[in-house]
Amino acid sequence: MARWDPNARERLGRAALELFVRQGYDRTTVAEIAERAGLAKSTFFRHFADKREVLSGGDVLARLFTGAIAAAPPGAGPLEAAGAALAAAGEQAFTAERYGTVCERQQVIAANPELTERELLKREALVTALTAALRERGVPEPAAVLTAQLTLLALGTALARWTARPGQDFTALAREALTTLRDTAATL
The missing domain is CATH 1.10.357.10 (Tetracycline Repressor, domain 2)
Structure with a gap:
């Protein structure tokens, strides 16, 4: 997916949930969520204050x-x-x-x-x-x-x-x- 795709918030949410289920909430980093969503880590923080917020x-x-x-x-x-x-x-x-x-x-x-x-x-x-x-x-x-x-x-x-x-x-x-x-x- 392109980094400029307008549904970044939804992509980050899906990526986070997939990772949380697969490897656990505590073992998942913001960088991993952003990478899985095909976005930069800074994009994550434009949408969410922290990884708790993504849920x-x-x-x-x-x-x-x-x-x-x-x-x-x-x-x-x-x-x-x-x-x-x-x-x-x-x-x-x-x-x-x-x-x-x-x-x-x-x-x-x-x-x-x-x-x-x-x-x-x-x-x-x-x-x-x-x-x-x-x-x-x-x-x-x-x-x-x-x-x-x-x-x-x-x-x-x-x-x-x-x-x-x-x-x-x-x-x-x-x-x-x-x-x-x-x-x-x-x-x-």
Whole structure:
């Protein structure tokens, strides 16, 4: 591939994931990632601060979630808006075409405490973004925070089930998880 190819970020992401799976996260260097992608090491650092960032996907999920919450019909309640956010994730981030990549990413993260810690921090950032989006819809405290937390619990549950069973529809799994969590919370 040419060094000037415009999809450098995606190439670096694919190269990093392939290397992380094959030889381990700790044993992979930025120079190796750049070389595998056919790019210069300096190009890597134009796109990512460090090799942890290459797995983060930026704030794509936050944008999907907050965009879907904002676009939910005006009369939609907090959990309906959360369901729309999970559906958007299923339609764009957790698709059948991305199944293998998502599974590999989860495998690499689970094997590395540093990456697991980073995922927890990203989860908190997602809760903050969801809470803000819900507040903008007029959802009061503590309902906005609780809905954001339930959304992330549903996401985690659906993601675990989806990666464990190929061929499942992520959106259906997320909807089921959110319904179960809502019903469980109602019995407390």
